[in-house]
Amino acid sequence: MMTAAQYEESIRKLNLQVYMFGKRVENPVDNPIIRPSMQAVAKTYELAERREHEDIMIASSHLTGKKINRFTHIHQSLEDLIKKSKMGRLLGRETGCCFQRCVGMDALNALSITTFNIDQKHKTSYYNRFVKYLEYVQNNDLVCDGAMTDPKGDRSLAPHQQSDPDMYLHIVEERKDGIVVRGAKAHQTGAVNSHEIIVMPTIAMSEQDKDYAVTFSLPSDTRGIVYIMGRQSCDTRKLEGETMDRGNVLFGGHEALVVFDNVFVPWERVFMFREYEFAGELVENFASYHRQSYACKVGVGDVLIGATQLIAEYNGAGKASHVKDKIIEMNHLNETLYCGCIACASEGSRKPSGTFLVNTLLANVHKQNITRFPYEIGRLAQDIAGGLMVTMPSEQDLKAPETGKWIKKYLQGRADIPAEERMRILRLIENITLGTAAVGYLTESMHGAGSPQAQRIMISRTVNMKEKRKAARKLVGLEEKD
Amino acid sequence: MRKIALKYCGGCNPRYDRVRYYQRILDALQEEVQWVSVEDDDYELVLLIKGCEASCLETKITKTSAVPVLIIREDCREPAEIAEMLLAVKRGDDY
Numbered sequence: 001m002m003t004a005a006q007y008e009e010s011i012r013k014l015n016l017q018v019y020m021f022g023k024r025v026e027n028p029v030d031n032p033i034i035r036p037s038m039q040a041v042a043k044t045y046e047l048a049e050r051r052e053h054e055d056i057m058i059a060s061s062h063l064t065g066k067k068i069n070r071f072t073h074i075h076q077s078l079e080d081l082i083k084k085s086k087m088g089r090l091l092g093r094e095t096g097c098c099f100q101r102c103v104g105m106d107a108l109n110a111l112s113i114t115t116f117n118i119d120q121k122h123k124t125s126y127y128n129r130f131v132k133y134l135e136y137v138q139n140n141d142l143v144c145d146g147a148m149t150d151p152k153g154d155r156s157l158a159p160h161q162q163s164d165p166d167m168y169l170h171i172v173e174e175r176k177d178g179i180v181v182r183g184a185k186a187h188q189t190g191a192v193n194s195h196e197i198i199v200m201p202t203i204a205m206s207e208q209d210k211d212y213a214v215t216f217s218l219p220s221d222t223r224g225i226v227y228i229m230g231r232q233s234c235d236t237r238k239l240e241g242e243t244m245d246r247g248n249v250l251f252g253g254h255e256a257l258v259v260f261d262n263v264f265v266p267w268e269r270v271f272m273f274r275e276y277e278f279a280g281e282l283v284e285n286f287a288s289y290h291r292q293s294y295a296c297k298v299g300v301g302d303v304l305i306g307a308t309q310l311i312a313e314y315n316g317a318g319k320a321s322h323v324k325d326k327i328i329e330m331n332h333l334n335e336t337l338y339c340g341c342i343a344c345a346s347e348g349s350r351k352p353s354g355t356f357l358v359n360t361l362l363a364n365v366h367k368q369n370i371t372r373f374p375y376e377i378g379r380l381a382q383d384i385a386g387g388l389m390v391t392m393p394s395e396q397d398l399k400a401p402e403t404g405k406w407i408k409k410y411l412q413g414r415a416d417i418p419a420e421e422r423m424r425i426l427r428l429i430e431n432i433t434l435g436t437a438a439v440g441y442l443t444e445s446m447h448g449a450g451s452p453q454a455q456r457i458m459i460s461r462t463v464n465m466k467e468k469r470k471a472a473r474k475l476v477g478l479e480e481k482d
Numbered sequence: 483m484r485k486i487a488l489k490y491c492g493g494c495n496p497r498y499d500r501v502r503y504y505q506r507i508l509d510a511l512q513e514e515v516q517w518v519s520v521e522d523d524d525y526e527l528v529l530l531i532k533g534c535e536a537s538c539l540e541t542k543i544t545k546t547s548a549v550p551v552l553i554i555r556e557d558c559r560e561p562a563e564i565a566e567m568l569l570a571v572k573r574g575d576d577y
Contacts, residue, residue: 052501052531055539056492082538086494093495302495 001058001069002141004046011038011193014221018192018256020229028192032238034229036252040099041143041193043091043251044071056087061138062354063131071101072138074112075356081345085295089338092299096432098253098440100190102293104144107198108134109355110286111215111271116353118275126271127353133217133269137196145194145220147185147258148286150202159205159212169199169260170212171274178266179273181214184259189448191256192227194220199260201272204280213279215272216265224263230255234435244395244424247431253440284458288344288360290449291367295341297374300432300441301334307428308381314413314422315386326380333373340366361462364455371452374445378433389426390434398423485516485525486568489543496533498557504531506561513569520547527552527571 002010011029018025020033028034048057048069059073059080060066075081084105091099112134115126137144150159153167162168169183185199198217205213218225232254234246243249272278309327312318344362351357382389392411397403398420411419431437446452470480490500507529518525520543528551530543535555544551550571554564 051488052490052493054492055490056494079538083492086492090492090494 001048001067002045003049004042007042007045007141007143008038010195014195014219016192016221016227017225018227018229025229033235034192034254036097036238036246036248036250037100037190037254038193040095040097040251040253041101041190043095044069044099044101044143045141047091047094053090056083056090059083061135063135063138066138068138069141071105071143072108072134072141073105074109074134074354075348076354077356078346078348081292081348081356081358082342085292085338085341085345088293088295088341089299089302092296093302094299095251096248096300096303096428097251097437098189098296098444099251100193100253101143102296103146103189103290104194104196104198106286106289106293107144107146107148107200108137109289109357110200110282111198112355113285113351113353113357114215114278114282115271116351117281118272118278120352122275124275129268130271133271140195142195143190143193144196144198144217145188145191145258146286146290147188147191147197147199148202148283149186149188151184151186152202159203159209168202168209168212169214171214172262175264178264179214179216179270180262180264181216181260182262184257186257187230187448188227188256188258189253189444191220191258192229192254196220197222197225197258200282200286201279203283205276207276209279210274210276213272213274213276214270215282216270218263218265218269222263224261226259226261228257228259230257232436232439234431237435240394240396242395242399244398244420245427247427247429247435248437252436255439284360285357287450287454287458288358288363291363291370291455292341292344292358294367294370294445294449295338297370297441297445298334298338298341300437301330301337301374301377304377304381304429304432304441305330305334307425307432308384311385311422311425311429314417314425316414317384323384326384330377330380333377337366337369337373340369361459364458364462367449368452368455368459370445371455374441378438378442381429382433385426385429389430392423392426395423483514483516484527484569485518487520487522487525487528487549488517489520489528489530489539491530491532491534491536491539493533498533500531500533500554503554503557503561507564507568510560510562510565511568512565515568525549527568529568530554 018028025031047053058067059070061068062076115130119127150168153162159168166183171179172182173180197220200215237245312323317323344358344366347359348356398407408419413422432441531554
């Protein structure tokens with residue numbers, strides 16, 4: 001396994017084509033806007049090095065028997081699925097943001113199921129290819145970006161009906177040694193911190209869409225792959241030199257629009273090629289795993305609740321009954337989220353390939369809660385924090401002799417807490433609820449791993465209404481009907 | 483010198499600082515102890531430090547261990563007391 005320092009060096013060696021603010025970023029690792037996100041991924045390596053977290057962070061490879069980082073593991077039991085949820089909470093709490101590595105783990109697990117199933121039907125050899133690739137990922141302890149979401153163009157049209165065929169990533173050429181693909185993947189979390197990119201289709205497909213039914217993996221610095229960094233609210237605070245106004249002084253996340261400009265993929269890296277009838281299965285399984293992965297928001301919730309409790313105390317309002325009650329409500333919501341991610345793991349099942357998959361219904365219920373509860377937790381945090389969170393002056397003003405004395409005097413809360421400590425906690429709440437980390441804690445909670453309606457469709461498809469109807473009829477003395 | 487295997491639970495949501503508590507136990511030990519991993523051979527005792535009441539790791543360790551397992555679930559006991567127990571437990575003792 002790699003150490004955190006080795007991970008950083010390995011990313012430094014990549015020759016990625018990254019653009020931000022209209023310019024090429026030659027050194028993403030040391031770019032002040034991107035670096036906190038690299039540090040968050042590095043935490044997934046650092047915790048695996050620590051004895052007090054190894055039981056969660058390290059797994060045993062079912063391929064080689066070697067110790068591997070859990071982020072490269074294929075779930076072999078319910079215990080593995082549960083540990084995945086727990087790992088998400090742990091890392092969310094340690095970083096206070098999105099640590100970006102779950103999406104690759106979810107892609108690997110979904111592929112381990114679907115490549116096997118395609119082979120069963122078509123007598124292909126995708127599973128063996130995939131296993132070789134997986135072994136490479138595990139042995140080298142790599143970060144994979146799981147790239148699913150296409151730009152999608154006109155949502156009322158199927159991929160093959162789009163006026164611009166590139167609105168969904170597709171095969172443009174078939175060669176003896178591989179294929180050429182073109183298109184883009186949007187909202188790619190942690191793409192620039194990844195060694196590999198795993199591309200999957202984004203929706204179920206028909207035969208007419210078969211050129212869009214393609215899955216493959218590539219080194220992230222493959223020729224023709226271009227990364228255009230997404231903006232985050234308050235992102236340029238990271239350029240100010242001072243760190244307090246960032247809120248989270250250590251970690252962050254990032255997203256990018258990833259363009260595939262006629263990119264060559266060798267056959268040994270292709271895991272689905274026009275088997276359109278398996279696109280839907282892959283999407284559903286990946287989505288279920290990834291909806292479970294929102295366990296991380298419970299960890300970020302832990303941080304936000306802790307910060308809210310602290311600011312209540314610093315304001316001298318910690319003992320007010322309504323404040324206590326709001327903190328209870330925040331905890332109630334956060335632990336309800338935890339229940340969901342543990343439940344969908346505990347009720348998982350073994351698939352024909354041997355991989356364990358979460359319970360799809362419960363994973364969707366969990367994610368549906370995630371689209372709502374962090375917003376309410378954030379609202380309560382802002383309620384308790386007070387308006388100062390968005391009106392207080394900058395760190396530069398705190399440090400300037402002309403203004404610092406006034407800020408220290410008038411932004412003092414409780415007498416034994418320096419104004420700066422109060423300001424730092426307020427900045428952290430601001431960061432999570434409307435700054436750079438709100439991308440992960442709020443809007444990503446809404447739309448990541450599928451927008452709310454996607455979960456509602458899955459809930460309606462997977463819930464057993466027939467048995468519910470039967471149960472009701474039985475209790476009123478009516479005959480059971482099939 | 484006693485040979486003791488140290489094992490932490492994964493620490494997903496610990497109720498106390500397990501590493502700091504372990505350090506306090508170390509500080510309180512009156513004799514030198516050789517600390518090893520549960521994957522090593524030939525130790526006399528396992529010290530399992532858990533972050534909460536959940537038995538996720540406990541069952542696995544206690545079922546498979548051939549030696550006594552001393553389990554810490556919280557930090558309310560004096561570390562000196564734990565240190566004393568670590569030195570007193572003998573093979574065959576049931577914990």
